[in-house]
Amino acid sequence: MERFQKFILLPFILAASLTGLGFCYSILDGPTNATVLAGSEARFNCTVANGWTILIWLLNTNPVLTVINSHGPIETSDRFTSHSYNNSQSFTSELIIHNTQLNDSGRIECSIQRLDGSSFAFLSVQVNGSLVMKNSTLIVKENTTVEVVCEALGWAPAPEITWMTNDSLIDKSRYVTQQSQGSNSLHNALSVLTLTPMNTEILTCLADIEALPNPQNATIAVIVGNSTLDSSYSEDSTSTWVIVLAVVFSIVGFILLIILIWVVVRCCCLKKGKWNFIIDLYVKKKNKQKN
Template structure:
């Protein structure tokens, strides 16, 4: 307490001006790690005070050395000729350490820096490795859980950067984020999700592998053989169909001609002959007799409805006489 009062008294009774420089002015560190700030002057400081969010945590006296008020805060001397430098260290930083860090020396104005405490969570590509057929679209989903502040996310496919459409949800003081990537399966690839906050020097990553199964190439010889066989079968079918169609038409035509011929023959048979029948035997002759020497017969021929011819045949010895009466 005495040291604290003395340092304040010395700071308020400035007798000379000193140039003071504080670095870095903005620092981002992960929770649980160390934060470091450097404060240097052009003149040897009689008193140097370090404060966090307005709370005095270390006093450095030129004659007595370093007085710290908690084990998490310490200082190291890196003074060189012409440059009086002290490094202020905060170990195992916590979220309530975030805010202003102040360095002030006797004879100089206070210098302010900003400390940001961040947290890195987990990163995982959901589903792990994938095997897809060539040409198929594949989706990968990266999940970042327990980060602060909201992390930046990106993808890398075979070392080539890809953008990420991120969506985040706050859970308490932390963020859970999801990012999706859609790629076409072209070749075997290494797919990497990168998640980062400013406090990380390198992003946290998760890596999976995409295995692409190529489509089997068809044997051209087999394809040609199948094509030729199919074409030959189709041609043979067409030839058989053409022959069958031709035969059916020919048979149908032959049947039609045969029917005409039969009809013509029947018509000729049914129609009486118009030729001159004079001097010809009457086909309608009927024999009628009682002995072997004389035979009486009657025959007739109808030429019309008005004419009728009858006759009697006499057999005299070896000669035959035919008498005809026309009515």
């Protein structure tokens, strides 16, 4: 009976012994998933009960930072640093990843070197690319169907494209968006909106990914003209050209007139000089004959 009682009490005695050696600590609160833009910071917290000995942070199974209870954090790279927070019951280690890169995406693990002593989360690093429209203004004739193109370049992941007109969302059936794989694991998207505007519209193309606080946007003004406006514009253009040509011809004519006057005066001066020379010779000859 005594041996049976000892057998029953053995797990409790062993647990008490392990507690005394510091084996009872565990992870109280592990890291949570994070989505950030490339180039920004990513932060993860791991909280363990007091009595811990070593805590290791791993990125995609590769150790990036170690914290030793008796020593503190051991940082081997400027890109991976940490802060620590203590209280009477627990210890919290904050991993800070600086200047995040696209290839940092993956599994973030907090480990306290026990069989069940690890907790993990996932980091998603996204890239905010460019959004362009070829023109800022498009002039179309009344009752004419046109296609407006919006292009997103160098994104990760591929952005979701939406369109708005005068601050109202446009139905997805009115535009088509195609995605393609670019270089360096980045994505491109080309969206084409087809419309027949009846009045002047302000169109906005929006590209969005999870890490962006607000979608990126590009805007174009679609101006509708009619035949009266077109003819008026044509007449105004013709009148403008006539005025320009008249001014140009007037200036050219004035310059030619000045050149002509200069040539005439020059010729007259030369002729006058020649006659004076002949008269001088004649006078000298007469004077010699008298003498």
